Amino acid sequence: MASPPQATVENPRVLPPNHTHTTFAQFIQRAASVCSPDNVTPTICTPCTTRGSSSPRQSYVCPRDVGEVQSILRLCNELTMPIWPYSAGRNTGYGGTAPRVPGSVALDIGKHMNKILEVDVEGAYALVEPGVTYMDMHKHLEETGLLKELWLDVPDLGGGSMIGNAVERGVGYTPYGDHFMMHCGMEVILPTGELVRTGMGALPDPTASSRSDLRPDQQAGNKCWQLFNYGFGPYNDGIFSQSSLGIVTKMGFWMMPNPGGYQAYMITFPRDEDLGAIVDIIRPLRLTDPLSESEQDEIAKKLKLGRWIFYGAVYGPEPVRNVLLDAIKGAFLSIPGSKFYLPEDRDEPHSVLRTRAKTLQGIPTLDELRWVDWLPNGAHMFFSPIAKISGKDASMQYEVTKKRVREAGLDFIGTFTIGMREMLFNRQDEEQKLKARWPIRQLIQDCADRGWGEYRTHLALMDQIANTYNFNDNAQMKLNEKIKNALDPNGILAPGKNGIWPRGYDRNTWAI
Amino acid sequence: MASPPQATVENPRVLPPNHTHTTFAQFIQRAASVCSPDNVTPTICTPCTTRGSSSPRQSYVCPRDVGEVQSILRLCNELTMPIWPYSAGRNTGYGGTAPRVPGSVALDIGKHMNKILEVDVEGAYALVEPGVTYMDMHKHLEETGLLKELWLDVPDLGGGSMIGNAVERGVGYTPYGDHFMMHCGMEVILPTGELVRTGMGALPDPTASSRSDLRPDQQAGNKCWQLFNYGFGPYNDGIFSQSSLGIVTKMGFWMMPNPGGYQAYMITFPRDEDLGAIVDIIRPLRLTDPLSESEQDEIAKKLKLGRWIFYGAVYGPEPVRNVLLDAIKGAFLSIPGSKFYLPEDRDEPHSVLRTRAKTLQGIPTLDELRWVDWLPNGAHMFFSPIAKISGKDASMQYEVTKKRVREAGLDFIGTFTIGMREMLFNRQDEEQKLKARWPIRQLIQDCADRGWGEYRTHLALMDQIANTYNFNDNAQMKLNEKIKNALDPNGILAPGKNGIWPRGYDRNTWAI
């Protein structure tokens, strides 16, 4: 099947491969009979690309419950319709809600399925549906008084969904910052429509057998589903992360019990060349907090900031915090010119330290959206390489990246977490868009040549990045493809995601 | 194919399904030409079961390098030979080196491949081959002076292999006690012989391309292979744990940087009924250290112990430790009659606290082998259920288990970690062996009826336990089978492991 459609009047670009207006209309009609017409928004297939027009660029289907997700998947298999699921659709920097294969139907899982199903203080966990955002969860903890007991870990922006972020292996800043590692138990619909619960969820709750009137997804979960992640036998959860092997409809998360105290801080360093020394100090302290950089010394001076800034927090009762803070100061303040600040020491408007002080205790904010307001209509594309935590490697990575971004004449914001970089461009400016892509394509290669790879990427770069993970004649990709074809024989779920093309799609034809 | 062989003269029980002496001899001969005859030990197929005799119960093949593992797997596919890999073969309590399908060839991966490939202090990780035991690693750290920098996490017994324990998702007692969670990067041979490196290992090291004389497994790994676990795309590592989908030939482990101080302690509680209160105290303290029980009050008194004992340790510099110890004492000593001890307070020989004081700082011991010396020729079978960390659930689980073990007339040692139980029997006494199985079969059902499942199990119980994880008409098992059949189309790798039967094996015929 499947080669890229040509944009002609008869077959506009927005139609999925191998579909005609007639077969597409048939899908829309049947999807509407599953989810009700209100929950199906077809694209208007005008004979041009819809970019810049107000008609939707994708067709959207919003299932109302898990049973409807299953029905839609079965329908997609029947009609070989590619589908692209998302939870909140705030995947900014990585492609938003756009699919890899043009014309794929967008499946908005979170619109109706947005309930916090459980927050358990004793077990320090939550069970949520796809639409639950960090903001929602924070509000819930606040309103129920549970914030006293449980802390959330949030990414920089609080508008995304807990499930969407975690399945993409997003990160936050507290000790619970590896969101996928801190998940416990999933409910997943396989591409062919079967519903699986992973970990202890595979062991039925004793109450379930007496409720045969309920669909499986409505049955109470095992009491240990959110307590013990592995269950018995192969641990499958990982294959549903950054993947196209299933649609997650419920997911459990461990939450941090209130650590008994908290102190955010910031340390500034005057010189660009300090980076190496800073990273070497961080490593043995085993801190994984972010470093930020402001591109211009002037700004740095005006804002009373350094060229490099280290943000961090310590957790625990006061005597514990004091010991930790002393160790941190002792180590960092050895760098000449460095300065230590607490949030109350910074009075500028939009203080990043004050924002971080929130983020580092799990209070979601939208403050960092301001990063992209630097340009009118600012947009951005993330470039997120992984490198060794060593001063030498960090400095080298910083130099390599800055060089390419400058060559492209773009602005550059660099932050290190375990290594993340961000790049700004004006999204309505085609030239700027291409400008942004060029250095990234170069950078992917520059990095691969040094043994660095990316942890996550924008749609447009998935193939290229997947292709850098090519050890032993692409052995990993061949494994991924085998599993993909076994679980999704018709290749309907998110084809092309992260470079994995189902049988029937020719990866060369589809390359962008 | 494959129904269980009948033990006759022509086809003794030790031959694998669908093999004759001739085809088996053919395999042995070809395996010997791969690994050299010294490394192949055929079973002597006397026309009786070999139990009790001195002839080997299995045929063993000991590949000398990764290339030979690949060749043996290809040979197994060609001749449909079931094979059962292990690393050190110390899987005591869970079946040792025995395979699930009688007659399967044992693949001893660790005999020759037993090198510590790397210990990196800056990154706090190690990369090892299958034969490396906890003892080996400890010795290495001691001899190289690295113990000052890096701590190991060890299970109760130090004779097992780091890889064998971790792939079975074994546990230890320090903050790095979840050995599978703390692994980072694998090299795996798929059942069909392909070599895959997971995570960042999939991204070639830049030096590799210049060394085309090396086999892929001999190429240097990516510098971030042991630093960042996920890499890009689906995270596959979990499917190689408790599984029959691959043979792990290298694996990375995160190690605990020396926490800057350490204090082990023990608290005793006088009464059986204290268990509920103890568990309720542990939960909010978020401690995951083990609780041990001595079955008899007399022993307890004689040894100056209580009916329940809590062992733990705090890590960090002294002021941090003091804060933590105060919180722990404050919480536990509210239980009447409870007593707090440091290692120096206990002078009995074989002090469990002194053993734990080692284990809790990652020094491997074999002391707990004494647990099974209680009976002459003592052996044991682990029963390891998972329950909610709540006083009520722990007490209930304790009662349910003790009742069944007593009904069977066996001794009982109970320890809680996240829930582990152990049971003693005399391994040369057939009656005792059956006695040990009966309560466990009962217990599996008793537990499933309450929503509790096991995290790991003995060979003899794999089918029954897998079958309790049967949510939604065994959806998880069907997923496991799909993946198994996709990756191992001839069903040669560890068929039946954890209840997963490849296509061609009828699970009902093979049930035990």
Ligand SMILES: Cc1cc2nc3c(=O)[nH]c(=O)nc-3n(C[C@H](O)[C@H](O)[C@H](O)COP(=O)(O)OP(=O)(O)OC[C@H]3O[C@@H](n4cnc5c(N)ncnc54)[C@H](O)[C@@H]3O)c2cc1C
């Ligand atoms: C200024 C700025 C700062 C940012 N900081 C961070 C940060 O600190 N950490 C971080 O991780 N990210 C960060 N991001 C990136 C992004 O905003 C977040 O990751 C966000 O949480 C992703 O959006 P979402 O949760 O709505 O995911 P969605 O858009 O809902 O989903 C993302 C993708 O995941 C998959 N997916 C989603 N839901 C499901 C499902 N139910 N089943 C199967 N697959 C699914 C789909 O492929 C989907 O395209 C930042 C972005 C910006 C602009």
Ligand SMILES: Cc1cc2nc3c(=O)[nH]c(=O)nc-3n(C[C@H](O)[C@H](O)[C@H](O)COP(=O)(O)OP(=O)(O)OC[C@H]3O[C@@H](n4cnc5c(N)ncnc54)[C@H](O)[C@@H]3O)c2cc1C
């Ligand atoms: C008194 C006592 C106390 C114990 N305490 C603990 C404890 O605290 N924690 C704990 O976890 N266990 C404990 N055990 C159980 C057991 O001793 C350990 O788990 C031990 O480490 C397992 O043996 P091994 O590492 O040699 O594994 P192996 O016997 O080498 O392997 C075990 C299984 O893992 C799989 N496997 C092994 N290597 C590979 C490979 N390279 N590729 C693919 N699959 C592979 C195979 O299925 C194999 O059968 C205890 C046992 C006893 C008797």
